[in-house]
Amino acid sequence: MNVQEYMIELGENARDAARLVAKADTNLKNQALLAMADAIDNSRPALREANAIDLENGRNNGLDAAMLDRLELTDARIDTMIEGLRQVAALPDPVGAINDLKFLPSGIQVGKMRVPLGVIGIIYESRPNVTVEAASLCLKSGNATILRGGSEAINSNKAVAECIQQGLKLAGLPENAVQVVETTDREAVGQMITMPEYVDVIVPRGGKGLIERISRDAKVTVIKHLDGICHVYIDDAADKGKAINVALNAKTHRYGTCNTMETLLVNAGIAAEVLPELAERYQAVGVELRGCERTCELVPFANQASSEDWATEYLAPILAVKIVDTMDEAILHINRYGSHHTDSIITENYTKSRAFLREVDSSSVMVNASTRFADGFEYGLGAEIGISTDKIHARGPVGLDGLTSEKYVVLGDGHIRQ
Amino acid sequence: MNVQEYMIELGENARDAARLVAKADTNLKNQALLAMADAIDNSRPALREANAIDLENGRNNGLDAAMLDRLELTDARIDTMIEGLRQVAALPDPVGAINDLKFLPSGIQVGKMRVPLGVIGIIYESRPNVTVEAASLCLKSGNATILRGGSEAINSNKAVAECIQQGLKLAGLPENAVQVVETTDREAVGQMITMPEYVDVIVPRGGKGLIERISRDAKVTVIKHLDGICHVYIDDAADKGKAINVALNAKTHRYGTCNTMETLLVNAGIAAEVLPELAERYQAVGVELRGCERTCELVPFANQASSEDWATEYLAPILAVKIVDTMDEAILHINRYGSHHTDSIITENYTKSRAFLREVDSSSVMVNASTRFADGFEYGLGAEIGISTDKIHARGPVGLDGLTSEKYVVLGDGHIRQ
CATH class of the missing domain: 3.40.309.10 (Aldehyde Dehydrogenase; Chain A, domain 2)
Structure with a gap:
């Protein structure tokens, strides 16, 4: 497989899906989220099986106990994934909300409407539950997602992705709204962070080393969290x-x-x-x-x-x-x-x-x-995709609003500029 | 002169000044803006003289009529610069404003405070009036600025910069709050857009070619405006x-x-x-x-x-x-x-x-x-540093708020997390 071509294909798929997800109404997105929860609930044996392969490989490759622990999909963690999906479905939809609509001296009315960012790339390490968490927040905020998890969790992530896709399909949303990168080739990350035509924002989740590497090489805005000193x-x-x-x-x-x-x-x-x-x-x-x-x-x-x-x-x-x-x-x-x-x-x-x-x-x-x-839940954001230590675009705990932007809307009645 | 070292020096100066400007109170910033207006008013002969050198050089270098027109500092344009400074002084100060302060179930109160971005780099072409416009908006929003104008306008820009620095000095603000790059070496731009340690945002103002070049090579967020189709x-x-x-x-x-x-x-x-x-x-x-x-x-x-x-x-x-x-x-x-x-x-x-x-x-x-x-003034922003066709950080007409960020503030009474 040519990794560059593969990633561009994912990017094109994501752009197409993003257009449809952006205008999907709240009910449709919530149906998808709840159907994903059901699909995960019904796929416990398959998830455990896929996860067992990753754990087995991890042990053979000498992963340490902490890594193996993060990698494991216990029943309690599966419960948390399901509960998380239901919580995101219950959150208010940020997309389309119009704020500060006011009349101006010329007679036009100007306000700001929340809109999705487009395509969000998530790069994370071994915890497979991040797959569901990130996908659900991006979907609720009207974005398409490309997920690149750690290579140790590839089988678990593929199994989780299947449940996600089932949910999207049941709700009639494009399956490409959430795509999991199915190669463990490291070049995939390099490609993903340097294709601004297809990816609007990168959210890396993991250690400082990973985030520094990504920030240094990215051609796309990175919502980053470095230290917590x-x-x-x-x-x-x-x-x-x-x-x-x-x-x-x-x-x-x-x-x-x-x-x-x-x-x-x-x-x-x-x-x-x-x-x-x-x-x-x-x-x-x-x-x-x-x-x-x-x-x-x-x-x-x-x-x-x-x-x-x-x-x-x-x-x-x-x-x-x-x-x-x-x-x-x-x-x-x-x-x-x-x-x-x-x-x-x-x-x-x-x-x-x-x-x-x-x-x-x-x-x-x-x-x-x-x-x-300092936490999205404690601050009342309802969810959190990460905490940004940057100043640009998003700062502090990042919830659904941080995955959106605002455009101006202008309402007139045939107004022209004098 | 070593351009790289020179730019790093400007960057260090700007970082130091940014800390002081960020906490300068509204009155001090307004005093500086009004003093700049007076300084420009009192320096008309010097400004015209410096501008005459640029025009002469421009003619000798074969600049076309449109370029020469943009370059000229007529009395009317000087009036507009002065008027602009007074208007920015009259605008409300965005810095320190706290929004959405609300109590949460834990008992803490959480809100968002507007804060400056830090150091803003402005890269523009031949119009010397941009120097004043950009400097005033950045100062009012609590940021330090590094200004890199077109080489054709270098003498005019230096003369304008002197007036700006006089104003800062009179108000007791650090003169390095606004610095004009005094070399016409193109490497200065390349250096400025690749030193995120010293520059937080780049605002390019000029043709599409300039902006595309900067966006491609920048290691700093660029608030960009490409086409208007x-x-x-x-x-x-x-x-x-x-x-x-x-x-x-x-x-x-x-x-x-x-x-x-x-x-x-x-x-x-x-x-x-x-x-x-x-x-x-x-x-x-x-x-x-x-x-x-x-x-x-x-x-x-x-x-x-x-x-x-x-x-x-x-x-x-x-x-x-x-x-x-x-x-x-x-x-x-x-x-x-x-x-x-x-x-x-x-x-x-x-x-x-x-x-x-x-x-x-x-x-x-x-x-x-x-x-x-579609214009900052028509939208009631009071001023405009540009129009962003991006989605990240700022979109549409960018006023003072677009030059700031928000941090969370949390007020407690000895609250601890349970």
């Missing part, structure tokens, strides 16, 4: 109880997520009051502390941080801790070492809360709340 | 009077603008009634008609169109005319041959008007209104 800054005007609760939650609620706090900044004016108690609480749950010099003086069991620690996303029970003299120093540190993801200030001071909200250059900026809230 | 479709349910008025205005109000109609589509059911009269009106003002076969039967003096005509932006008193059998055929034609810029249907039919609005894939879609309305 998130901060909590405990201001000297903080309420001590809130500070301890939020700082504990932001680090220990889950260790492996991108919105987990990786560096704690504490104002020198409150450090002695807050830090020793907080450090004991961290120690009690097994979090290793890596502190600046002043931190280590206050917390004898903390290890010495190196400058690398300020720029590290641990995704582990490790926390960097730094004492700063002012809020401005904290903001400078965050904007310099952070990843523009999510950062929170704990303070009771009105003026500082306003300045922090304005000056921290991150996709989510918080006051007196845990960084763990 | 705009259509008016006269439906068989159109009001004849409105159809003739709008079709005349859309073509003849101005010939050289991107929102001018280039192809007229007429439903076969109304062609005999509307087209002969309309054709005579066009003929009376000297518009050449290039029609499909059926058009030529109805309009004996029309020339035969070739298939190239459907994809041509004339920017001249020439109009392609095609008779179609259905609205669907018109929509297919527009989506295939158009440039996704602006297209209008003339109809009294409710159902068709809704379908046209939804199905035409253009940045502005209109009902019973002239395509000439």
Whole structure:
């Protein structure tokens, strides 16, 4: 097979399908989503079988336990896929919504209508449940999708794709609205990210290495999520109880997520009051502390941080801790070492809360709340295809709206320009 | 001079300035804009002198009359620059505005705050007034700017830049908030569009060739405007009077603008009634008609169109005319041959008007209104840095909001994730 020709064929199919999906009405899209859920429910044996082949191959190829775990389609994960499809069907349809329609002095009425982006390419690693998640959000937002999963999951993904296509067919939507790349050749990715004629946006989901590689080579806009180096800054005007609760939650609620706090900044004016108690609480749950010099003086069991620690996303029970003299120093540190993801200030001071909200250059900026809230579901988006640490097009948690654009609509009554 | 090092230096300066401009309050930015207006007013002799050198060089280098005209800084054009600065000062400040702030079930409050993009690179051709226009919009939206004008206008641009810098200085804003590239070396453009560390967005203003070249090579998002191949479709349910008025205005109000109609589509059911009269009106003002076969039967003096005509932006008193059998055929034609810029249907039919609005894939879609309305000022944006025919980030006329992004703000009271 010629990979380039194959990808162009998928691209042409997707463009054709995109036109039909863009104008499909809400009911039709929801019928397809519910039919996909049923198809998956009815195909459990086939899905498990295909997945067993991937797991077997994975074991033979020496995949580690974590990879094998992500690859496995357990019954619970299949349940979650089905539940996810039903939830997306229940979400409001963003397509066609008209906002800000207003009359202008010339007499015309101008507003903005939400429209699909067109064709979305999703590139992801080994988790086969991403196939359903991404396909359902793209379909609901009126887009066609080309899905390129990890080669380890190729058999699972093909089996899932069959259920998706069954659902599309039952609802009378074009089967090419969702296509799974059926080759594991790496060239397929290179081709997909460099054909702007056929693909409008790329959403990569996976490790930082994958995303950096794609961003570097892409000729198509990439909605990207790199690091999650998130901060909590405990201001000297903080309420001590809130500070301890939020700082504990932001680090220990889950260790492996991108919105987990990786560096704690504490104002020198409150450090002695807050830090020793907080450090004991961290120690009690097994979090290793890596502190600046002043931190280590206050917390004898903390290890010495190196400058690398300020720029590290641990995704582990490790926390960097730094004492700063002012809020401005904290903001400078965050904007310099952070990843523009999510950062929170704990303070009771009105003026500082306003300045922090304005000056921290991150996709989510918080006051007196845990960084763990940075999430499409917690923000009320109903779903999330990813979190963007970019500024262009979409920033922060990306839901259905992030997969659409807006065009102007103008209503007149024979109006001409004077 | 090493062009690469020079551009990186400008980039570093811009990044530093961007941080300060982003948090500058509205009053400070307005003071700078008004001081720039005064500086330009007081520097008329110097501006004319610098411009005279460019004009002289242009003549010696054989620039054509149209180029020389665009290059000239007449007193009227200087007045317009001054007026433009005062208008931008009077516009509302988009930065810091918080929208959609709402409480969520967890108790946190989530909203979106408008924030600057950072550093904007503007690449334009010979018109020196663009320098002021672009700089003022970028400053008002809290961004730093690097301006690269055409080499023919280098002396004029430097003189204008001096006025801009005077204004920034007087208001106490960093002079590097607006930098003009002072080399005419073409490598400067190549460097500017491939340094995402220093430049967040590129806005090219100029001919299609320039924009295509930049889009192809850029490693930074480009807010681009390619062709303006705009259509008016006269439906068989159109009001004849409105159809003739709008079709005349859309073509003849101005010939050289991107929102001018280039192809007229007429439903076969109304062609005999509307087209002969309309054709005579066009003929009376000297518009050449290039029609499909059926058009030529109805309009004996029309020339035969070739298939190239459907994809041509004339920017001249020439109009392609095609008779179609259905609205669907018109929509297919527009989506295939158009440039996704602006297209209008003339109809009294409710159902068709809704379908046209939804199905035409253009940045502005209109009902019973002239395509000439597609413009930031007519849409009430107050200003316009360009019109985007893209779907990502900004679409249609781009005003101050298009030069900003939104970040999430989360307000809590010590809330932690359960």
